[in-house]
Amino acid sequence: MSETKSDTQSHAVHDVAALPVPRANSLAGASLFLDFDGTLVDLADTPEAVVVPAQLPALLANLDTALHGRLAIVSGRDIKTLRDDFGLTNVTLAGSHGAQIAMLGQPVDSVARAAALDTAYAHLIAFAQSHPDLVVEDKPLGIGLHYRQAPAMKERCQDEARKVASAHNLSLQHGKMMIELRGEKAHKGMAIARLMETARFAGGRPVFIGDDVTDEDGFTKAAQLGGAGIKVGVSGKTGARYALANVRAVHEFLTSICAQQFPENHRHSKEQG
DSSP: OOOOSOOGGGSOOEEGGGOOOOOGGGGTTEEEEEOSBTTTBOOOSSGGGOOOOTTHHHHHHHHHHHTTTOEEEEOSSOHHHHHHTTOOOSSEEEEGGGTEEEOTTSOOEEOOOOTHHHHHHHHHHHHHTTOTTOEEEEETTEEEEEOTTOGGGHHHHHHHHHHHHHHHTOEEEEETTEEEEESSOOOHHHHHHHHHTSHHHHTSEEEEEEOSGGGHHHHHHHHHTTOEEEEESSSSEESOSEEESSHHHHHHHHHHHHHHHOHHHHHHHHHHO
16 A cells, blocks of 8 residues: 555545436446445444444345446445444455455455554543543544534544644544544545455446545545546535435435346335335
């Protein structure tokens, strides 16, 4: 992972509200990369409160088949959590914003945890003790400070995170109602570039679906490699070329792809419904 600089500044920025909805046939021949939180599952007040829809495992399995194995989850979550807590065991994974890669049937390729994260975690736990609505998330390769339940604390949390990061030579990654401290300067664009160099994904055109500021590097890299980004949301600015309103719209879009590839399964599910 030699690339460490964000590429978002070199990519065109669009108003999300003006972007078209992608068509299912636009994924013909694609290598599809999916964010997890806010894209495949709805966001929750705390990271562990996320609920995985019952139909998601089958949907991902059908997608993987339809795309001939060119499907991967690219998430800020670590790979162990994605596998053990959310059951994502049969799909290629890029975790910790690309600092971890797990190809199917291969061991996890991960950078080492920065020793300074332990001290940073203790510092942020002490900071959060007087603010019970804050959540400090200890990840294998990072520390997340979540203020979703205390939005008025945004500036104080960001100031505190910057202070801790500066003191311990850690990098910062902003996200939706949270900020993360990490040792490795990885981002999702790097993860997509790395996966596109593998035999499994190299034959496809990269398409990345995500909802957060952390996904913008992925949109940029997908475009640089001849593909496109799909933003989940209804407002704001983005480097993506298409948009879907919410998680439900993402599921409907992905299901429409499978319906093209598996018309008999789609017809059967409608009859059962």
